[in-house]
Amino acid sequence: MSGTTSEPPVARGPAALVPATRTRRAVRVNRVTLGVLGLLLAAAGAAALAVGLGRVSGVDRDDPVLDGPVRDLARDSGWVWPALGAATALLALYCLWWLLTQARTDRVGDLRVAADDLGTIDLVSRALADAVGDEVESYPGVTRAVARLTGSAQAPALSLRVTLDGSVPPDDVHARLVDEAVAHARLALGREDLTARVELVVPQLH
Amino acid sequence: MRTVDRLLAVVLGLAGLAGGLLVTAEVVAGLLDRPPLLLPVRSATAELTARSWSDTLVLVVAGAALAVGVLLLVAELTPRRRTELVLQPRDARVTCTVSTGSVGHLLEHAASGVPGVRAASARVRRRRARLDVSVPIRDRGEAGRMNERAAAAATGALTGLRLRSAPRLQVRRTEQGA
Numbered sequence: 001m002s003g004t005t006s007e008p009p010v011a012r013g014p015a016a017l018v019p020a021t022r023t024r025r026a027v028r029v030n031r032v033t034l035g036v037l038g039l040l041l042a043a044a045g046a047a048a049l050a051v052g053l054g055r056v057s058g059v060d061r062d063d064p065v066l067d068g069p070v071r072d073l074a075r076d077s078g079w080v081w082p083a084l085g086a087a088t089a090l091l092a093l094y095c096l097w098w099l100l101t102q103a104r105t106d107r108v109g110d111l112r113v114a115a116d117d118l119g120t121i122d123l124v125s126r127a128l129a130d131a132v133g134d135e136v137e138s139y140p141g142v143t144r145a146v147a148r149l150t151g152s153a154q155a156p157a158l159s160l161r162v163t164l165d166g167s168v169p170p171d172d173v174h175a176r177l178v179d180e181a182v183a184h185a186r187l188a189l190g191r192e193d194l195t196a197r198v199e200l201v202v203p204q205l206h
Numbered sequence: 207m208r209t210v211d212r213l214l215a216v217v218l219g220l221a222g223l224a225g226g227l228l229v230t231a232e233v234v235a236g237l238l239d240r241p242p243l244l245l246p247v248r249s250a251t252a253e254l255t256a257r258s259w260s261d262t263l264v265l266v267v268a269g270a271a272l273a274v275g276v277l278l279l280v281a282e283l284t285p286r287r288r289t290e291l292v293l294q295p296r297d298a299r300v301t302c303t304v305s306t307g308s309v310g311h312l313l314e315h316a317a318s319g320v321p322g323v324r325a326a327s328a329r330v331r332r333r334r335a336r337l338d339v340s341v342p343i344r345d346r347g348e349a350g351r352m353n354e355r356a357a358a359a360a361t362g363a364l365t366g367l368r369l370r371s372a373p374r375l376q377v378r379r380t381e382q383g384a
Contacts, residue, residue, distance in 0.1 A: 015371035016288035016332045017303055030211040031282050038278025045272030052259040066254035085233035092226025099219040171368045178296045195299045202308035205315040
């Protein structure tokens with residue numbers, strides 16, 4: 001099966017990676033937002049605890065949480081309430097954007113494979129991904145394969161998740177994937193430089 | 207963690223959206239001299255005016271906020287575990303990985319195939335793999351040979367994967383009665 005594969009290139013790189021994700025942007029945004037939220041919560045909690053335990057000079061721990069000067073400021077200053085309204089409106093907008101980010105994936109749409117005076121030829125990336133997935137699923141030792149094209153239309157990347165049944169050594173499947181499935185995808189896209197990430201999954205074997 | 211983050215994002219995003227809109231609407235209503243819409247503004251103001259910073263409830267809420275905040279911060283700052291082991295490349299532009307869990311399943315399968323081995327369980331990390339094989343109680347020499355065969359099978363499976371950097375395999379034997 002791997003007879004046509006030449007000796008693998010020796011390339012330096014990491015020995016381990018974090019699992020691939022379909023929503024890199026959402027992962028990053030969630031991490032930053034939750035981290036900032038954690039920081040704000042921790043800072044507010046620590047400050048309130050410090051005041052409550054009498055560790056802040058100039059503030060009496062027996063003062064009410066909402067004391068006279070704060071109430072007076074809110075009542076007498078014309079800018080406090082509009083500023084609060086604007087801040088909460090911005091918070092609502094950010095939360096809306098945060099929610100919409102969860103639904104976005106890095107899947108690419110149509111890819112232009114040819115263009116001339118007569119017109120253009122676009123390839124629906126879903127169709128190519130399905131074809132690659134079907135091809136890989138037909139390999140011996142593979143029970144399931146899910147492919148998708150990620151990145152951008154200018155620099156797409158093939159992402160494959162392949163579930164094995166243990167009857168064929170994973171490295172043989174790897175060789176065939178490179179020699180056939182990835183090669184066919186490159187041919188279809190007309191991109192010799194198409195990059196791919198393949199995740200092999202081996203379930204519990206009995 | 208990504209799943210937990212995603213769940214938190216949806217819950218907190220919805221809460222923040224609803225809360226932000228509600229408070230904005232309350233502020234607008236207040237600026238127009240209208241009564242509060244939904245939020246109990248007056249009772250909340252009275253409650254915060256009545257309670258001091260040293261009040262037990264205030265301290266508990268502050269402590270809980272600090273604890274949750276630190277927990278969130280630590281969780282988000284901790285680097286994600288690299289659980290996908292990279293195979294030696296066959297093409298410079300193709301990265302092929304196999305998860306530590308999958309490697310564990312392969313090791314278990316290889317060791318279980320050795321005659322006499324009753325069960326095998328593996329725990330694989332980036333640099334270390336531990337395989338526990340259970341064999342029936344026999345004389346010391348026979349149990350040792352069985353252990354060696356299981357170790358050889360697991361080592362073969364690990365080598366056959368052609369990982370860029372294979373974890374160090376450690377095999378442990380447990381002898382069980384018939």
